[in-house]
Amino acid sequence: MKKNNFLHKHQKTLAPLLSLVLIILITASVTPGFLSIRMVDGHLFGSLLDILHRATPTALVALGMAVVIGTRGIDLSVGAVIAISGAVTAVLTVNTDWPVWVVILCALGTGMLCGLWNGILVSVFNIQPIVATLILMVAGRGIAQMITEGQIVTFHSDVLDAIGNGYFLAFPIRVWIAIGMIALTVLVMRKTALGLFIEAVGANVRASRLVGIEARLLVLSAYVFSGLCAAMSGIILAADIRGADANNAGLWLELDAILAVVLAGASLAGGRIYLLLTIVGVLIIQTLTTAILTSGLPVQYNLVVKATIILAVLLVQSPKTRQWISDFFTKKKRAANSSTGKADTGKGSEKP
Amino acid sequence: MSDLVKDALEVKETSAVKETVEAAQSAVRPLLEIKHLSKSFTGVQALNDVSLQIQQGEIRALLGENGAGKSTLIKVLTGVYPRDSGEILLDGSLISASDSGHAQRLGISTVYQEVNLIPTMSVMENLTLQHQEKTFGLISWKKAEIRARELLAQVGLDIDPLRQLDTYSIAIQQLVAIARALSTQAKMLILDEPTASLDSDEIKQLFDLMARLKSEGLGIIFVTHFLDQVYSITDSITVLRNGECIGTFKTAELSRSDLVSHMVGKSLEDLAPTAHDHSIKRERTELLQLNNVGKQRYLQPLDLNIAAGEIVGVAGLLGSGRTELCELAYGSVKPDQGEVTLSNHSLTKSSLRRAIQVGMGYCPEDRKQDGIVAELSVRENMILALQASKGWWSPISIAEQQKLVEEMIQRLAIKTPDMDKPIGELSGGNQQKVILARWLITHPALLILDEPTRGIDIGAHHEIIQIIKELCEQGMGLLVASSELEELVMFAHRVVVMKDHHKVSELHGNEVSEQAILRTIAS
Amino acid sequence: MINERNLPILATLLVFIMLYGFGMYEYKGFRDTLVFSNLLTDNAFLIITAIGMTFVILSGGIDLSVGSMIAFIGVLMAYLISNTGMHPLFAIGIALVVGVAFGAIMGVIIAFFEIQAFIVTLAGMFLFRGLAYLINLDAVPIDHPFITGLYDIYVPLPGRGGLTFIAMAMLVLLALGILIARRTRFGMSVYALGGDSHSAALLGVPVKKTIIKIYALSGFYSAMSGVIFAIYTGSAYPLAAVGVELDAIAAVVIGGTLLTGGVGYVFGTFLGGMIQGIIQTLITFDGSLNSWWTKLAVGGLLLFFILLQKGIVYWVKKRSAA
Amino acid sequence: ADLTIGFSQIGSESGWRTSETQSIKAEAERRGYDLKFSDAQQKQENQIKAVRSFIAQGVDGILLAPVVETGWDQVLKEAQRAKIPVVLIDRGVAADPSLYLTKVASDFKEEGSLAASWLAAKTNGRCNIVELQGSVGSSAAIDRKTGFDAVIGNFPNMTITRSQSGSFTRAGGKEVMESFLKAEGGAKNICALFAHNDDMALGAILAMKEAGVKPTKDILVVSIDAVPDIFKAMADGEANATIELNPHLGGPAFDAILASQDGKKVDKWIKANGPLYLPDTAAAEYAKRK
């Protein structure tokens, strides 16, 4: 009884987790060795590690996206911001002898600037978020290409190499970075009233304004944060291939990020967001991608498989499905002791 | 007296009363019959084995405290919520509406609680939605406009049906909703708190309309918290308490005090309005000062001072500018001339947060759009204003939140299974209480209330007025806009009368009376 | 006085006229009617897609699958015509039915499983593109005489321009869209749903049925757009129309429709699509922008027009208030 | 003569594409032509719009780098009606050759075949190959694969064991190569990598190095395009061969337009296939192209 209650209360949390476990198990049964993890050169090695490693850029972007979606916004420009910050990182590394941390700060600053731009369009000029960020989505790649002059700028830097592919305590450094960022965000959201304010603004701006929440500033900061997260992701992606690919870095990543936020149970109409579950959503998507790559499927099946599995996960997770299933079982139960029930109602209707 | 109450509370006796009423009615086949209806939400048994019958040409009051299950009954009846068990018969045949549209087609026309219209559509489009007349298979907007004007005339509204609905005030929207309900050929009309925020004139108009429909043989269910209205229009009364049907009574045979006891479950003798002293005893220290404050096409410039411990009422007809006055005073709409100061802080240009920090508070009129944050919990909704004034970096600890909220839930008798329930799932009146509580915990120096008791039951109404008075005795100033003159007269020290967006007069001390206000408005 | 609700659309019209005027002033070639008729023909498929998208957005939803649908329908049509030897009219019929059916299925998932439209249609976007790959990876020509014959349907205008079959088809579909939106009960239900879906349900709007119809209609329009695109290029290509969903959304929004739903007009979408086309044309006429400046210009002009439009609306409101 | 030429480019999706654009622009500038450039951002419809706009402007000639081979008949006919010669750049179209003046292009299939031939010679026709395909559905990917497959079909012991799309990008190449190495349990069962472009190969080389696999020693690397970075990789002993896709197509294209204006006959296909480069000349080539 008590256990049942627990399940009931945490349905929303359990559904994405369950989906993740299922996808991992199914992939493992199709691909031998998928679950194996070994120590190689003092760090962990295996497909599961690859998933974590590959998921970090998306996870960072999704983190920012979740906050923006919480304010009833959306940020389509993250892919372009990734390209811009990658380009800044590469060009500064190649063309200046500034210390790496200055370069990184510059790249992060550029990302926040991009976020500020989006934020101003949305909260000051009242342009609808999807269009406001669409502008930077289109123009941003142009900016990135301008910085790299349309070429892939290859660079070399030990620190950046380590960010892209180094290990610390057996785990990839970039995974640590992502964990740090996630932990920090969750902490700020939980331990201050910021999370409450963001959700309130997303759910009802008018009411939030009337209680004195400075909604404009809040929405603006959400986009700046998203820009920061995208910039981090951009640095990692550039460090990963030791080059800035202004044309392709982070292409369509915004869709994966939004997908992850929604898989976690958030609504694009604002309101409640779930940061940790968003990360689970990212892992679901990355597992799927990695599974398709290792499966040896012909390329033309990639998208159909991805779409089918995403749809399946969505359908399984839908609260409606759960309700129908539970209705089905209660009906069965009722049918079992229907005799008494029927007699009762029969009597009731005869009486008056 | 108290014996009677006790008797009425005895379950056996109640059902005896009920049966006699039913026996009297069973001569004719009831228009609507509800049998053993039950409905539960997670954690709440909203309706428990409710049965009732309504005849043709009967106006039935459906009464009960906030959260008693009135709205739920209506929604189950019209198929908005699926029922757990029970039967519904209309005209003797079993019906099971699958949604509101289906119910309409079956002949049940409903005005739900809160305004449920489409704010982004024009009045005409709202009125004719789903009933548009067509020529050659296409909607004819010419006919629609004619029809819309007819319907608006029925409820006595003379407004431009082509304008967008949300440019009109809540009261007008409410009337539009009623007009819409009349647009269908119905056997049953259900009105869930249609009179909240209406003025006496509109209410009279509505009652005339109900009387006419009654004579045409419609059955009407009417939900309200105003007992006067119950006694002036209804034939019979069904009382719900905690989801249970307490009984059905002939209006003429039930005294007010008995009715209240049935609703509340205990006798409340001190509900009668106590005589109110319209003068303040303490020394006058000014709180709010409006100096020639106005805004073009919004409100004519006016002066207004409120002192500590003073309650100033704002009266006026629908659309007279009461809400506008409140908004300018609070600062949610910035005036384009004049000065606003609160306890010597100039607020003319400052942010709302600053205003709240120096002691301003505002309960808006439109609870659904401006008040509640539906997805958030009762607790979060209640601490929102306090938290906002503190800033995001100094959070109120959960323990403290729980303490504050628990206290308010007790004090205002808010009916909720727990404080983490989303506020959107509370009954309308309870939502209103939460919004009020939101401001009470900020301990404001000056609280502005726009229609504060909208949709609140008599018990709570009484309680809230007590709280208001108490707070003022402790030195809080209060600006209350209300369409209920009786209420204003009960506690206001001073009443500002508005007309056509400017202040026409101010009644002081013993001048304050319903008649005086009405006279000022009429002049 | 101008009705406030028509203001955004009038502002869009004004922006379009100003732009066109600028083009005529700046470039000689722009003054020919050919430019205008090219705008109609070249943006036909985008506008058709955007009309379907307008209904979706008016209802408060979104449909990301339209671009992939265009590619899928084209490939399907090509397959039916060249591999089964079917007459193009039949192939078009089947393709439209398939488009409507897939749209309706997405609608069912959105309505009954209560999953957000963004995500369902995102999955649809992956799925349709994937299905296109499965039918045919390569680009294939559709050179059936019936299809090539359509190019000969042509109403010349004064100057070098003329209305092509494609432009006319678009205009017919536009008129149909306007009628559905403003003159049918379904259309009003769409507006109601977008304005406040909860209230709409209480007012008796059949919410689920309407949602399914909306996505089926969007499926119809994007399938139609797929057909038009196939006729336009005389070929089918599984990578066609990538990113068209975003262009369509932008066209709808530039046309004055609110993404939050409930407010907007189909005709505005037409103007929005034309404005997007004109941006492209102006950039080509200029011809001096390199690749990255092209991107910046597209984004910048988009922003400029949105701000201009907002400015006009703001200014008129202020004027009429004074 | 001072010509006005319209140039409809696909986009700027890769470094190679940008080089091509720059080369053509530089050539036009050198000759004093007025080049109207239009970037179609990977969209065929934009290219059609651009060609139509060029026609409306009455240019003297049009260069078209078609994003896809089909779907040009109509607009080419319009150009012909307006008597504007069209030169196709870097790939052909599936239209009647009479509709365009000429094409200045290499043959993707031939590039694939050349890569396969080199690999067959290098491994004596005995090799398990992993393939990094370009963007799914793109003609470069399809044709390079077709050309490659046609040649290895002659060698029973040459098989493609894994083939996935790396979308022509470095990041894609790296991620897919990582998964190949995981799925095959390291380099034991892989003898060579064939990448549809250099960028994917460069990404794959990074993946190999991180997995402790030595490119060229454990796995042979052959790719197409000849971008500068691949020469550096070859010089460092990390790649084996690349086939040049010539980006300098402006000169022959303009010459063709001039020739046609003079009423001379122009070949329908001006081949611009590049040679296969090997590590021996890599350092010098890198210095030249940097």
Ligand SMILES: Nc1ncnc2c1ncn2[C@@H]1O[C@H](COP(=O)(O)OP(=O)(O)OP(=O)(O)O)[C@@H](O)[C@H]1O
């Ligand atoms: N959608 C819902 N989900 C969960 N609980 C609900 C929902 N709607 C109503 N309830 C609960 O059912 C009970 C009855 O609510 P209902 O709205 O019927 O009250 P009411 O009698 O109309 O009150 P009021 O006078 O305040 O309008 C309340 O306890 C309320 O919290």
Ligand SMILES: Nc1ncnc2c1ncn2[C@@H]1O[C@H](COP(=O)(O)OP(=O)(O)OP(=O)(O)O)[C@@H](O)[C@H]1O
């Ligand atoms: N043209 C308009 N556009 C937007 N909002 C408007 C417009 N006209 C009125 N309102 C809003 O409608 C609300 C009610 O206005 P109204 O003049 O009816 O106030 P009232 O006297 O308080 O009437 P009520 O009895 O309804 O409270 C106010 O909040 C006002 O801001």
Ligand SMILES: [Mg+2]
């Ligand atoms: Mg109620």
Ligand SMILES: [Mg+2]
């Ligand atoms: Mg008011």
